[in-house]
Amino acid sequence: MKKLMIAAAATGLAASAFAGLYGDVPNATHAWAVHDRNRPNPVKVVAEPGLPPSDAIILFDGTEKTFANWCSMKMEPTKWKLVDGTLESVKGAGYIRTKAEYGPNFQLHVEWATPVKVEGVGQGRGNSGVFLMNDFELQVLDSYETDPSKDPNPNPNYADGQASAIYGQNPPIVNASRGPGKWQTYDIVFHAPVWKDGKEIYPGTVTVFHNGVLTQDNWEYEGPTFHMKRTSKKQPAAKAPIAFQDHGNPVHFRNVWLREIPCRHANTTHGGPDVKEADVKALRDKIATELFKKIDTSKATADSVNQILEVISYSMEEPFCGAAKKICGDYLAQLEKMDAAALDKNKNAILSVKKSYDVLWRNNLLKECKLGKFIAKTVDQKGWLKKKK
Numbered sequence: 001m002k003k004l005m006i007a008a009a010a011t012g013l014a015a016s017a018f019a020g021l022y023g024d025v026p027n028a029t030h031a032w033a034v035h036d037r038n039r040p041n042p043v044k045v046v047a048e049p050g051l052p053p054s055d056a057i058i059l060f061d062g063t064e065k066t067f068a069n070w071c072s073m074k075m076e077p078t079k080w081k082l083v084d085g086t087l088e089s090v091k092g093a094g095y096i097r098t099k100a101e102y103g104p105n106f107q108l109h110v111e112w113a114t115p116v117k118v119e120g121v122g123q124g125r126g127n128s129g130v131f132l133m134n135d136f137e138l139q140v141l142d143s144y145e146t147d148p149s150k151d152p153n154p155n156p157n158y159a160d161g162q163a164s165a166i167y168g169q170n171p172p173i174v175n176a177s178r179g180p181g182k183w184q185t186y187d188i189v190f191h192a193p194v195w196k197d198g199k200e201i202y203p204g205t206v207t208v209f210h211n212g213v214l215t216q217d218n219w220e221y222e223g224p225t226f227h228m229k230r231t232s233k234k235q236p237a238a239k240a241p242i243a244f245q246d247h248g249n250p251v252h253f254r255n256v257w258l259r260e261i262p263c264r265h266a267n268t269t270h271g272g273p274d275v276k277e278a279d280v281k282a283l284r285d286k287i288a289t290e291l292f293k294k295i296d297t298s299k300a301t302a303d304s305v306n307q308i309l310e311v312i313s314y315s316m317e318e319p320f321c322g323a324a325k326k327i328c329g330d331y332l333a334q335l336e337k338m339d340a341a342a343l344d345k346n347k348n349a350i351l352s353v354k355k356s357y358d359v360l361w362r363n364n365l366l367k368e369c370k371l372g373k374f375i376a377k378t379v380d381q382k383g384w385l386k387k388k389k
Contacts, residue, residue: 104192116181127247133240135224172215288315
């Protein structure tokens with residue numbers, strides 16, 4: 001990165017409408033400074049206990065209206081039932097899916113309950129599944145009595161097929177199951193595999209909290225999930241439905257909502273695995289241009305110096321560097337004419353410029369220059385930063 005020789009200092013009030021230099025500045029792979037107040041704040045979302053977040057897409061809330069969000073896998077009316085505000089699987093009805101498609105990254109909340117009446121063992125007991133983008137199954141099963149510490153195991157099962165398993169791939173970290181008929185929750189964060197030029201560059205991950213307990217910790221998919229066979233890689237669709245499995249057991253679902261979320265691989269301007277220096281530079285130049293328009297270059301204030309130094313922290317292109325040399329040079333001339341009393345009066349302004357200068361110096365954007373020398377000498381002579389005994 002270019003270095004700027006600025007012969008500068010400043011005076012005047014230090015108050016500024018700009019964010020001000022504080023943390024390490026933007027660089028080739030980060031469009032924003034550390035702790036950058038110019039960086040847009042997140043959108044406000046209301047999240048009350050027990051309720052979906054205010055930006056959630058309600059897939060099913062027990063009403064006829066949201067029951068209409070679902071259909072068969074052939075996009076025909078489903079044979080599943082709406083029973084007491086829940087979706088109930090019907091034997092032989094086939095899977096049920098959302099009519100709309102979602103992805104490739106989302107947060108999904110699902111509540112489910114296996115039958116109160118316990119029948120069968122292992123995979124025959126309250127079996128269903130949550131299918132993410134059609135290809136990735138999170139197992140739903142009555143695994144409450146599955147306990148390998150007991151001999152014999154009351155409900156033997158294979159580990160990668162019990163509740164909260166990534167079916168056929170990864171068992172849950174722990175068995176957090178509740179008893180038959182009791183409502184259980186899955187809170188899922190899903191990121192689909194990312195492909196580029198016909199090759200997978202990111203395998204896709206899933207994190208699952210089962211009844212509030214972490215059971216899948218950023219598991220990387222080996223590919224789509226299958227029964228009885230190993231998987232192979234497959235490029236996913238951009239979007240796909242959420243689906244629930246019919247496995248012949250009357251499993252119930254309720255309170256299903258989803259939030260589409262960004263993928264870190266879509267971020268090309270601030271760190272991350274797919275950051276592009278051209279995109280970073282374009283955004284930095286844009287920010288610098290917007291900030292530069294706000295500067296009143298006709299006034300001799302510390303604000304103008306701090307503002308132009310902030311601008312060049314984003315971009316060292318013209319006209320920013322030329323303006324910085326002129327503004328800082330003009331203010332240095334004023335500062336050099338001040339007597340001791342005037343310097344004391346403008347202590348806060350001078351220290352504010354020192355702060356900005358120190359950030360640029362620390363990030364190698366400034367060489368040794370009159371700005372640094374003058375302020376360092378003045379601050380040292382005045383003892384402004386020395387701790388009082």
